[in-house]
Amino acid sequence: MITRTVMETPVEKNPHGVDARKVYDTEHATMVHITLQPGESLKKHITPVDVAFYVLEGRGVVEIGEERRECGPDTLVESPAHLPHRWTNEGDRPFRVLVVKVPRPTGATRLL
Template sequence: MLKLTSLSDAPRVPFDLDGRIMFSSQKVEMVHLTLKPGEKIPMHSNPFEVVFYLLEGELELIVNSDSVTLIPDSTVHVGIDENRSLENKAAKIARVLVIKVF
């Protein structure tokens, strides 16, 4: 059976960001995040892999001591337990899909 999830109907993430859980299973979760100009996710690590896919805008991703600027239609992989932060330094919103691989 197919299950369609729209952004407006997707459950919100349990923290203070505009995030929606678009899909979740035991192996993978996909979250749609919208970061406003100046909004930042502070440095943290997770016990799973993450792939970021930027849909719109521009985001700076810092992983350990490396930095990369995500532009639309680009991806970056972050490994298990690596420290990372994400920041919208641009003047417009950024939308990114966060794919968590468990």
């Protein structure tokens, strides 16, 4: 059995400049825990695989393609491959989301 806590997992350097921690990474899938502080956001980007986001804490605004929606805890958001997307924390508390990429990306994420 392998266990790890999010806070013990190192922050990975990323083009968004936010707290992103890869908590699971196999040949089949990748999971990243992201924390956005108030006012922080991801840069709009495109991934080569489908992505599922599970909101853990706080409220964030997700943009996928032309759609924009505010989401709170226990919300699952699906983002198909090749569509521009990003998260923004417009609130006054930390926002935490679990990102699941399936299958594990073999190509690069493209910033817009």
